[in-house]
Amino acid sequence: MMQIRVEKRIVVSKGFNASIRIFTLLLSLVLVGILFAIYGINPLEAYARIFMNAFGSEFGLSETIVKMLPIGLCATGLAIAYKARVLNIGAEGQLILGAMAATWIALYSNIPSSLVGAVMLLAGFAAGALWAAIPAVLKIKLNVNEVITTLMMNYISLELLDYVLTGPWKGPSQRGFPLTDPFPSYARFPLIGGTRIHYYTLILLLVLAIILYVFMSRTRIGYEIKIVGSNPEAARYAGINVSKNILTVMLISGGLAGIAGVGEVAGVQGRLIENISPGYGYTAIIPAWLGGLNPLAALLASFFISGLMVGSDSVQVSLRLRASFVDVFNGMILLFFIGSEILTRYRILIEARGRKIWI
Numbered sequence: 001m002m003q004i005r006v007e008k009r010i011v012v013s014k015g016f017n018a019s020i021r022i023f024t025l026l027l028s029l030v031l032v033g034i035l036f037a038i039y040g041i042n043p044l045e046a047y048a049r050i051f052m053n054a055f056g057s058e059f060g061l062s063e064t065i066v067k068m069l070p071i072g073l074c075a076t077g078l079a080i081a082y083k084a085r086v087l088n089i090g091a092e093g094q095l096i097l098g099a100m101a102a103t104w105i106a107l108y109s110n111i112p113s114s115l116v117g118a119v120m121l122l123a124g125f126a127a128g129a130l131w132a133a134i135p136a137v138l139k140i141k142l143n144v145n146e147v148i149t150t151l152m153m154n155y156i157s158l159e160l161l162d163y164v165l166t167g168p169w170k171g172p173s174q175r176g177f178p179l180t181d182p183f184p185s186y187a188r189f190p191l192i193g194g195t196r197i198h199y200y201t202l203i204l205l206l207v208l209a210i211i212l213y214v215f216m217s218r219t220r221i222g223y224e225i226k227i228v229g230s231n232p233e234a235a236r237y238a239g240i241n242v243s244k245n246i247l248t249v250m251l252i253s254g255g256l257a258g259i260a261g262v263g264e265v266a267g268v269q270g271r272l273i274e275n276i277s278p279g280y281g282y283t284a285i286i287p288a289w290l291g292g293l294n295p296l297a298a299l300l301a302s303f304f305i306s307g308l309m310v311g312s313d314s315v316q317v318s319l320r321l322r323a324s325f326v327d328v329f330n331g332m333i334l335l336f337f338i339g340s341e342i343l344t345r346y347r348i349l350i351e352a353r354g355r356k357i358w359i
Contacts, residue, residue: 005348005351007346007347008345008346008347016344017292017344018292020340020343020344021290021292021337021340023340024336024337024339024340025290025333025336025337027336028332028333028335028336028337029047031332032328032329032332033046033047035325035328039319039321039325041319041321046315046319049311049314049315049318049319050307050308050311050312050314050315051307051311052311053310053311053314053315054306054307054308054310054311054314055307055311060307060310060311060314062192062194062195062196062197063196063310064303064306064307064310065195065197065202065303065306066195066196066197066268067280067306067309067310068205068302068303068306069197069198069201069202069205069260069263069267070095070260070261070263070264070277070280070284071260071280071283071284071287071302071305071306072205072209072284072287072298072299072302072303072306073201073205073208073256073257073259073260073263073284074091074095074253074256074257074260074280074281074284074288075284075285075286075287075288075291075298075299075301075302076205076208076209076212076256076288076295076298076299076302077091077252077253077254077255077256077257078091078253078284078285078288078298079212079288079291079293079294079295079298080212080216080225080249080252080253080293080295081249081250081252081253082229082288082289082293083216083225083226083229083249083293084225084226084228084229084245084246084249085228085229085232086136086139086146086246086249086250087146087147087150088132088135088146088150088249088250088253088254089146089147089150089151089154089282089285090131090132090135090149090150090151090153090154090254090257090281091253091254091257091260091280091281091282091284091285092154092157092257092277092279092280092281092282093131093150093153093154093155093156093157093158093281094127094128094129094131094132094157094253094254094255094257094258094261094281095128095257095258095260095261095264095276095277095280095281096154096157096158096160096161096261096276096277097127097128097130097131097157097160097258097261098123098124098125098127098128098257098258098259098260098261098262099124099261099262099264099265099272099276099277100127100160100161100164100261100272101120101123101124101126101127101258101261101262102120102121102123102124102261102262102265102266103169103180103183103265103271103272104123105119105120105123105187106120106183106184106187106265106266107169107180107181107183107187113184113186113187114186116186116187117186117187117189117200117266120187120262120266121204121259121262123262124258124259124261124262125255125256125258125259126255126258127258127261128254128255128256128257128258128259128261129250129251129252129254129255129258130254131153131157131254131258132150132250132251132253132254132255132257133247133250133251133254134149134153135149135150135153135250136246136247136250136251137247139246140243140246140247146250154281161272161274161276162178162274164272165178165179165180165272165273165274166178169272171271178273178274179271179272179273179274180271180272180273181271182270182271183265183266183270183271187266188266188267188270189201189263189266189267191267196267196268198263198266198267198268200263200267201259201260201262201263201267204259205299206299208256209295209296209298209299210295210296212252212295213294213295213296216294216295221245221248224240224241224245225245225248225249227240228240228242228245228246257281257284260280260281261276261277264276264277283305283309284302285334286301286305286333286334286337287299287301287302287304287305288301289334289337289338289340289341290304290305290333290337305333308329308333312325312329
């Protein structure tokens with residue numbers, strides 16, 4: 001008779017964590033390759049096209065970096081929240097609120113033009129952080145599940161965006177389309193020549209990822225966040241203010257998503273549009289977990305995931321795939337990494353005929 005038992009792992013090495021994540025990534029790519037084969041497409045050819053289109057040309061590499069900017073900002077922030085086991089699913093809405101705050105500064109404030117860029121970034125951070133603070137307070141005061149509240153607030157942010165674009169902020173020069181007027185030149189972030197990479201946001205992303213890494217690994221607050229994530233009851237017993245740490249990580253993750261929104265309106269689009277984010281906040285969940293909730297690793301994972309998105313978009317046209325296939329591709333990777341998180345925390349014992357096998 002076969003018995004299966006699940007036990008919590010007492011010690012988990014960094015090497016084991018890394019090997020599990022690499023294995024699950026490869027396994028997800030194998031299964032997506034099977035889907036390619038079902039469609040009658042050679043998986044090796046498809047993957048070769050994806051990687052060449054994303055990383056093998058100057059245009060593809062620049063577009064990968066353009067997508068990495070919002071995804072990376074959201075992912076590094078989410079990594080901090082998830083480290084405290086605060087499951088913020090609201091980066092999409094927080095990004096939208098940051099974009100809206102930046103738009104108000106660019107088009108409707110009387111701030112001197114020399115200060116507009118800096119104030120847009122501060123306003124975007126504040127808007128995203130305040131939007132994230134609402135579910136944080138609900139969790140702290142009423143123990144409301146943050147997964148539900150952050151997810152629902154994404155839909156509220158979409159309705160707010162629709163309201164301003166079809167109402168008070170609709171650009172008079174846009175002939176009825178739900179768009180704002182273009183930002184003035186002083187409210188646009190400069191681009192690296194010949195690309196759409198807005199280097200203010202790029203520099204900010206790299207600096208913030210390093211700061212957050214140091215914050216989590218070298219500061220007392222970072223240590224407390226880890227303790228809260230591993231065992232909230234033990235944290236309370238040790239005198240750690242769990243509520244303060246929950247609010248802190250939500251403010252950080254929401255603020256970084258807000259900055260991502262600023263980059264999209266001031267760097268890429270030059271105005272506020274209806275589809276300011278094609279799901280960057282949701283996509284960022286994947287590299288946050290893929291990077292093992294480490295800000296620097298999450299940034300590298302964001303670059304990789306962004307490349308897969310750019311490459312998948314290109315093969316969608318060249319190989320005549322449905323648009324939903326890209327969503328299946330990303331969803332498969334996320335599903336497997338959720339599974340890998342379980343394997344890093346628990347081990348499975350299979351016992352049959354007197355033999356024991358540990359997984």
